[in-house]
Amino acid sequence: CVLLDGLWNGFSFFHPRDVLTSPWCWQHALLLNRFSQSPGLESSLAEQGYQPAFPAALPYLPAAFRCYSRPAPGRFPAQKHQPGRLKDYYLLNAASLLPVLALEAEDGEDVLDLCAAPGGKSVAILQCACPGHFHCNEYDDLRSRWLEQTIESFIPGPLMNLIRISKLDGRQIGDLQPEFYDKVLVDAPCSNDRSWLFSADPQQALLRLMQRKELSSLQFQLLRSAVKALRPGGSLVYSTCTLSKAENSDVINLILNSCRNVMPVDISGMARGVSQEFTFLSGMQQHELLVLPERGRAWGPMYVAKLKKVSSA
Numbered sequence: 001c002v003l004l005d006g007l008w009n010g011f012s013f014f015h016p017r018d019v020l021t022s023p024w025c026w027q028h029a030l031l032l033n034r035f036s037q038s039p040g041l042e043s044s045l046a047e048q049g050y051q052p053a054f055p056a057a058l059p060y061l062p063a064a065f066r067c068y069s070r071p072a073p074g075r076f077p078a079q080k081h082q083p084g085r086l087k088d089y090y091l092l093n094a095a096s097l098l099p100v101l102a103l104e105a106e107d108g109e110d111v112l113d114l115c116a117a118p119g120g121k122s123v124a125i126l127q128c129a130c131p132g133h134f135h136c137n138e139y140d141d142l143r144s145r146w147l148e149q150t151i152e153s154f155i156p157g158p159l160m161n162l163i164r165i166s167k168l169d170g171r172q173i174g175d176l177q178p179e180f181y182d183k184v185l186v187d188a189p190c191s192n193d194r195s196w197l198f199s200a201d202p203q204q205a206l207l208r209l210m211q212r213k214e215l216s217s218l219q220f221q222l223l224r225s226a227v228k229a230l231r232p233g234g235s236l237v238y239s240t241c242t243l244s245k246a247e248n249s250d251v252i253n254l255i256l257n258s259c260r261n262v263m264p265v266d267i268s269g270m271a272r273g274v275s276q277e278f279t280f281l282s283g284m285q286q287h288e289l290l291v292l293p294e295r296g297r298a299w300g301p302m303y304v305a306k307l308k309k310v311s312s313a
Helices: 002-007 016-020 041-047 094-103 120-128 141-154 170-176 193-198 202-210 212-229 249-258 268-273
Strands: 029-032 067-069 089-092 110-113 133-137 163-166 181-187 230-240 262-264 288-291 302-309
Touching (some): 029 094, 029 120, 067 094, 089 120, 094 230, 120 181, 141 163, 181 212, 212 230, 212 249, 249 302, 268 288
Parallel strands (some): 110 133, 110 181, 133 163
Antiparallel strands (some): 029 089, 288 302
């Protein structure tokens, strides 16, 4: 308990840990698949108490992007993967869509999802826009197969021609494809507080804690690669699902201090727009936000930061 309490030093006003270790109070949202014909699904969701998860007044919220949630905890039935048949919806933590909305992908842009598995954010990007070229990368072999299956489950055949799925080391993509992309999402490997806190294996939890320092180094290298991969004028979004400052703000500050051609982008408008749906840590900079899970709004944790590349290195 001492070890866990130390993690939340500074979060004493309530305990995100209590939510993260209580799956009975977890909430799940449904991202509807615009490529699937599912008549009656939205009316059925409404009958069960589901409402749009994001207000229409957000700075960026494409009409085709439809996500539903409800205050009551519980999970909607999952759909099994069936080759040749598209799924109607993707079950997820609603906070995991904030990086996608911050990215603001537009039709025709070249987009890179640097650490794409299991594929939920890739699917969400394609609900928002039709990129000119969409590169989904996942270095881990098993997770890459999971990514491929997710894309196959949600995206129709004709659109697959616009999508490239690779198993490259994300730290090298910036050198392999310098200044190629308009938008880059770095949903970085992290210590994943929700997963390891709920783990029944205390040794696994301790190992995750010991890996935090190594993870921040990896995250910085991935971010540096993403900056190289961006065209001047392009933007990137960095996200994690951890509360760890070392993996969040510290990594962003390090990249801002070491890359003079990168500047922060204000996302406070998006945060204000969803302040009724999510609880945020106060005192964050305008280019970042941190969703804190609490009872009744059990979304997150999710850290999001946005940067822009202003010139070539």
